[in-house]
Amino acid sequence: MDLGEGRRARASVELKVLAKTRRIRAYLRWSDKGSTRRPVYLGEVENETRRENLAEAWRRAIERGLVLPDEETPDTSWAASRSVRASMRGNRSRDTSPEKLLRKQLYERGARYRVSHRPLPGLRRTADVAFPGVRVAVFVDGCFWHGCVDHCRWPGTNEEFWRNKIEGNRARDAETNRALKESGWTPVRVWEHEDPADAADKIISLVRAKRHLATPAVDASQHAVP
Incomplete structure (x- = not known):
C-alpha cells in the first residue's frame, strides 16, 4: 500500500x-x-x-x-x-461458487449435463456446463475477468496491463462464440452476478426447445385407424 x-x-x-x-x-x-x-x-x-x-x-x-x-x-x-x-x-478455473450454484439449480430441475466439457476437440475452449446431445455450451463468466459493463472496475494500478488482459478475454469469448455457432453449437453466457435460478430456467427452456426441434415429426396419417 x-x-x-x-x-x-x-x-x-x-x-x-x-x-x-x-x-x-x-x-x-x-x-x-x-x-x-x-x-x-x-x-x-x-x-x-x-x-x-x-x-x-x-x-x-x-x-x-x-x-x-x-x-x-x-x-x-x-x-x-x-x-x-x-x-x-x-482463483479457480473450474468449480467456482457461481458454477456450482448454477449446476445445483439445473440438477434440481432434472437436467443432466457434462462439467468442464470441450465442445470442439480441435479448439482449446472448455464449457463450464454442456449438453452435447443438443449442442448447448454454457460458460459462467466472472464480472471482473470478462469485463461486465455493470460490475467490472478497472484496477487503479497497472491499468494498461489489466485493460489489455480483460479486453483480450472479451475478444476470446467472442471468438469462442463464433466458432461454436459455426459448428452447430449454441453458446450461452451467464454472468456471475445473475440469479442462478433464473439462469437455469433459461438454459432448461433452450435445451428443451432444441431437443424438440431435433425430434423427427410423426406423420399422423401413418397411424390413422382405417
Whole structure:
C-alpha cells in the first residue's frame, strides 16, 4: 500500500466471521512504523472455501487500486504484485461458487449435463456446463475477468496491463462464440452476478426447445385407424 511520501507497506487480507449471522467480512490490513493501522473494509464474501474468499477479497482490493506493484516481482512474472499472484493462485478455473450454484439449480430441475466439457476437440475452449446431445455450451463468466459493463472496475494500478488482459478475454469469448455457432453449437453466457435460478430456467427452456426441434415429426396419417 502507498503510505505517502514514498513509503510503502505490505498488506494482508483478514477474514472475520460474525458470531450471530455467520457472515464473513473481508478486511485489508497493514502496518506503519510497527503500528497496525485501521483496516480497510472490502465487503462480505460468501464462497464455500477460505481460499475462494481470500481470492475474492484480493480481487476487490486490486479493483479499488489499494494494492501497489511489488518492486521485487520478477520480470518473467505477468502479475503486477504479490497480491495479484495470490489472487491468481486462489482463483479457480473450474468449480467456482457461481458454477456450482448454477449446476445445483439445473440438477434440481432434472437436467443432466457434462462439467468442464470441450465442445470442439480441435479448439482449446472448455464449457463450464454442456449438453452435447443438443449442442448447448454454457460458460459462467466472472464480472471482473470478462469485463461486465455493470460490475467490472478497472484496477487503479497497472491499468494498461489489466485493460489489455480483460479486453483480450472479451475478444476470446467472442471468438469462442463464433466458432461454436459455426459448428452447430449454441453458446450461452451467464454472468456471475445473475440469479442462478433464473439462469437455469433459461438454459432448461433452450435445451428443451432444441431437443424438440431435433425430434423427427410423426406423420399422423401413418397411424390413422382405417
